Amino acid sequence: MNPERSRIRLMQGNEACVEGAIAAGCRFYAGYPITPSTEIAELMSERLPRIGGRFIQMEDEIGSMAAVIGASLGGRKAMTATSGPGFSLKQENIGFAAVTEVPCVIVDVQRFGPSTGQPTSPGQGDVMAARWGTHGDHPAVVLSPWSVRETFDLTVRAFNLAEKLRTPVILLSDEVIAHMREKVELPDPASIEVVDRRRPTVDADEYLAYGPAPGDEGQEGYIPPMADFGDGYRYHVTALFHGLDGFPTGDHAESDFLLRRINAKIETRRSEIIQVARESLSDAEVVVVAYGCTARPAVSAVREARARGIKAGLLRLVTIWPFADEVIQETANTGRVFIVPEMNLGQVSREVERALHGAARVVPFARVDTELFTPDEILARISEEA
Amino acid sequence: MPHLWCPGCGHGIVLGAVVRAIDRLSLDKDKVAVVSGIGCASRAPGYLDFNTLHTTHGRALAFATGLKLARPDLRVIVVAGDGDLAAIGGNHLIHACRRNIDLTTVCFNNEIYGMTSGQCSPMTPTGKVATTAPFGNIERNFDLCDLTRAAGATFVARGAAYYARALSGLIEQAIKHKGFSFVEAVSQCPTYYGRRNKIGTAPDMLEWQRTHAVTAEKAAALSPEEMAGKFIIGKYFETEAPEYTEEYARLSERLKGGR
Numbered sequence: 013m014n015p016e017r018s019r020i021r022l023m024q025g026n027e028a029c030v031e032g033a034i035a036a037g038c039r040f041y042a043g044y045p046i047t048p049s050t051e052i053a054e055l056m057s058e059r060l061p062r063i064g065g066r067f068i069q070m071e072d073e074i075g076s077m078a079a080v081i082g083a084s085l086g087g088r089k090a091m092t093a094t095s096g097p098g099f100s101l102k103q104e105n106i107g108f109a110a111v112t113e114v115p116c117v118i119v120d121v122q123r124f125g126p127s128t129g130q131p132t133s134p135g136q137g138d139v140m141a142a143r144w145g146t147h148g149d150h151p152a153v154v155l156s157p158w159s160v161r162e163t164f165d166l167t168v169r170a171f172n173l174a175e176k177l178r179t180p181v182i183l184l185s186d187e188v189i190a191h192m193r194e195k196v197e198l199p200d201p202a203s204i205e206v207v208d209r210r211r212p213t214v215d216a217d218e219y220l221a222y223g224p225a226p227g228d229e230g231q232e233g234y235i236p237p238m239a240d241f242g243d244g245y246r247y248h249v250t251a252l253f254h255g256l257d258g259f260p261t262g263d264h265a266e267s268d269f270l271l272r273r274i275n276a277k278i279e280t281r282r283s284e285i286i287q288v289a290r291e292s293l294s295d296a297e298v299v300v301v302a303y304g305c306t307a308r309p310a311v312s313a314v315r316e317a318r319a320r321g322i323k324a325g326l327l328r329l330v331t332i333w334p335f336a337d338e339v340i341q342e343t344a345n346t347g348r349v350f351i352v353p354e355m356n357l358g359q360v361s362r363e364v365e366r367a368l369h370g371a372a373r374v375v376p377f378a379r380v381d382t383e384l385f386t387p388d389e390i391l392a393r394i395s396e397e398a
Numbered sequence: 399m400p401h402l403w404c405p406g407c408g409h410g411i412v413l414g415a416v417v418r419a420i421d422r423l424s425l426d427k428d429k430v431a432v433v434s435g436i437g438c439a440s441r442a443p444g445y446l447d448f449n450t451l452h453t454t455h456g457r458a459l460a461f462a463t464g465l466k467l468a469r470p471d472l473r474v475i476v477v478a479g480d481g482d483l484a485a486i487g488g489n490h491l492i493h494a495c496r497r498n499i500d501l502t503t504v505c506f507n508n509e510i511y512g513m514t515s516g517q518c519s520p521m522t523p524t525g526k527v528a529t530t531a532p533f534g535n536i537e538r539n540f541d542l543c544d545l546t547r548a549a550g551a552t553f554v555a556r557g558a559a560y561y562a563r564a565l566s567g568l569i570e571q572a573i574k575h576k577g578f579s580f581v582e583a584v585s586q587c588p589t590y591y592g593r594r595n596k597i598g599t600a601p602d603m604l605e606w607q608r609t610h611a612v613t614a615e616k617a618a619a620l621s622p623e624e625m626a627g628k629f630i631i632g633k634y635f636e637t638e639a640p641e642y643t644e645e646y647a648r649l650s651e652r653l654k655g656g657r
């Protein structure tokens with residue numbers, strides 16, 4: 013099989029993720045098998061050596077995340093993929109990547125329940141783990157695809173955001189999207205926008221590993237240019253709080269500056285990072301907020317509700333973190349009730365509530381029996397609230 | 399130079415041996431990367447003018463594996479404490495040996511957890527005291543040279559801070575070696591190990607190293623009773639085996655050519 017053969021293909025979400033990563037320039041993968049993410053590792057092992065990339069099956073998820081960071085410091089776009097339990101194991105090193113500002117992509121194909129739970133069943137239990145799984149107040153960028161094609165697009169976007177923002181980016185997929193097969197038309201490679209990290213332009217002896225580049229001064233959330241290890245800019249990388257030169261500091265002001273800056277570099281770019289999809293929202297009174305696999309039955313339900321004359325709309329979260337507070341507040345101009353179907357006990361519904369500040373009523377709608385929502389049950393809920 | 403190590407700590411001597419080895423090999427500083435985990439020993443890279451990476455506790459070898467695979471042109475040297483390498487990082491250690499990836503690992507073995515103030519390490523000898531073994535350690539400690547050899551390392555050696563020049567020579571050979579090379583460097587932690595175990599201050603600990611280290615040749619002539627409590631220094635083992643990054647490059651070439 014020639015993997016390059018055709019752009020129109022029947023493919024699985026996990027396969028689309030691999031294709032997206034490669035299109036975005038990913039040339040390093042380290043991982044450890046876990047259902048339902050394993051196909052990503054398998055396909056990477058097949059694809060990467062053919063294109064000068066490197067694949068390694070590490071001894072565990074902790075090592076995989078570590079190897080990804082090492083490879084990224086060596087200048088390669090790097091990624092790992094896992095599911096719930098493996099995602100927990102990666103957390104310390106995800107925090108390391110955040111505070112040392114090493115771009116990388118982590119795919120978490122969610123499954124159901126804590127620990128092994130129902131290992132191969134669909135669930136959406138890692139939304140908060142993706143935001144708060146690690147320690148110490150760093151920002152998070154998390155994207156959630158709802159289709160096979162969007163898995164491709166968001167994997168490309170995950171790399172672009174990681175490179176641009178110098179931060180780990182999490183692609184939060186789920187068992188349904190990962191294993192579902194759809195006919196997709198992949199974009200023409202030439203049309204895909206690929207972003208590379210900004211590299212230093214100053215001489216090596218002037219390079220400050222975490223300093224602003226000329227022109228960045230005065231920006232609270234600047235993103236330092238990043239040199240590859242081995243290219244003549246010798247510098248120190250540590251997750252200890254560090255000064256502009258990268259060396260550890262115990263200084264209060266420098267520590268404060270570092271933590272605020274790595275948050276500000278995301279916060280000041282919220283409007284650029286946050287992506288949502290809207291369906292019939294302009295006059296919607298009943299708003300369904302959904303993401304990932306749950307958005308699929310939700311959109312059918314909303315369409316059917318409209319057909320029945322109910323002013324329903326769908327707000328689909330494509331970026332989950334940073335959370336789309338502004339969009340939700342705006343939606344409350346017409347929306348009086350927000351229904352949030354999720355395959356967990358209310359992780360996003362609480363965020364919707366927080367964003368609304370009482371401006372509208374929130375109806376959490378949980379399904380935690382490992383079965384996907386049906387359009388009918390969401391429709392029934394919409395009808396009840398209409 | 400201001401540094402965070404205690405007066406008399408052996409880690410500075412071991413680091414000096416690493417630097418002298420790199421210097422004697424005239425390696426290009428831009429092409430040297432030093433990677434460490436967390437612990438007193440692991441703060442060493444912060445004092446070096448190379449590409450330096452201070453990672454998470456136990457994970458230095460996994461970070462280094464990714465870096466080396468991404469940049470095979472770099473000489474990647476891992477420095478880590480015995481707790482870092484043999485306890486939390488034990489799994490990464492055996493798998494790096496098994497892959498025979500071209501990294502040089504120097505274990506700063508002070509037989510204790512220094513940074514967290516004196517808890518038991520997998521290298522704390524049976525019977526010795528630690529803050530978490532107040533009645534004497536009942537566990538057995540590793541022989542890291544045996545362990546790494548058995549796991550597939552292709553160069554294994556042991557040195558000691560007291561014999562700093564010889565240690566540097568061993569590290570030099572280890573860096574020159576292609577494949578996974580491992581050097582255990584017996585270091586001293588007077589602050590938490592020496593005093594508590596009544597070995598004394600730093601000079602006493604160095605004196606202990608002087609009198610308890612024996613070369614393999616000398617050891618061969620000693621009876622098991624005479625060897626009791628002593629440790630062997632020098633090159634322990636060297637062999638050749640396919641190296642991981644080269645094997646991968648070969649695979650990649652073959653697949654590209656085969657298209």
Ligand SMILES: Cc1ncc(C[n+]2csc(CCOP(=O)(O)OP(=O)(O)O)c2C)c(N)n1
Binds near residue numbers: 483
């Ligand atoms: C995940 C994690 N667990 C525990 C620690 C705490 N910790 C820091 S250093 C250390 C032990 C260091 O001992 P060793 O590796 O022997 O080095 P030394 O300080 O003796 O040089 C421990 C347990 C940590 N930083 N991270």
Ligand code: SF4
Binds near residue numbers: 508513
């Ligand atoms: S605590 Fe021990 S190992 Fe750490 S710096 Fe002091 S003497 Fe060295």
